[in-house]
Amino acid sequence: MTHAQPQLNSRQSSAIPLLSQPLLHEKESLEITRLSPALGAIVHDIDLSQSLPDKTIVELKDILCRDKVIFFRNQNISPIEQRNFAQKFGELHIHPVFPTVENVPEVIVLDTLHNDLKDNALWHADVTFSETPPLGAVLAARHLPPSGGDTLWTSTAAAYNALSPEMKAHLENLTALHDFTRSFPLSRFGRDNKEKQKWLNVRSENPPVEHPVIRIHPDTGERSIFVNEGFTTEICGLEPEESNALLQFIFQHIKKPEFSIRWTWQSGDIAFWDNRSTQHYAVDDYRPHRRIMQRVTIMGDKPVGPRN
Structure with a gap:
């Protein structure tokens, strides 16, 4: 089936020089197309089914850190x-809820015919x-609807950078609770005794x-907002009304189009994102058609904030 390419303007429609913060390593040989100033890049002429050389893995890590x-x-x-x-890129996570590919437990199956995926149709990490x-x-498209999906x-780093100095200083002192039950x-x-x-x-x-509201990226030192609608329930130490108001402000701020891209x-598409400095939203606009995606999740480290 045929789908439209992501909408790019003429300046972004072909491979262009990389103009953001420098890579962690000096030389880049992969051809890429950047999708926006905030985040996003297409990597061309690479076959992920092959065993890639260490040099290519290093380059991909650098591009991931920069373009997210x-x-x-x-x-x-x-x-x-x-x-x-x-x-x-690291040890792999086994999801505690979603079903997995037979004999490949690291690959979870997100199938709208069998899974309740409402938790994906909101901004979350x-x-x-x-x-x-x-x-x-790493997310692979396995079965797509005729349109939509x-x-x-x-970029929660771009969202952080757009805050006033006063709001940055305030948020950097705070932590927040993240709860499994908010999305599950x-x-x-x-629904039954077994479940x-x-x-x-x-x-x-x-x-x-409890995680810091502002997280420092372990590889780049970049700061980003680390609360999300999917799992964050409250700002620690605040009264409920204060917590709710502040979270709603953050959630709305993160959604601004200047920080985001739509794919x-x-x-045959694969997406690979940095969960430490992004959030994502799977648009649920294609029912009753079916959508099947398969995801492998790479384990990370304990979030560190400015006050840790």
């Missing part, structure tokens, strides 16, 4: 190859209810966790 979400077109990649690619939220994720990403409530994931017992087990293993999927 990388896209690859025309990838004929199996779940095992997808896992193997992601494994080059993945698995921030963990003490060590993911570094990033786009995914948006936003018992009412939706405990309920699984939910209770996951809940007991993942109590609410129209094509068959």
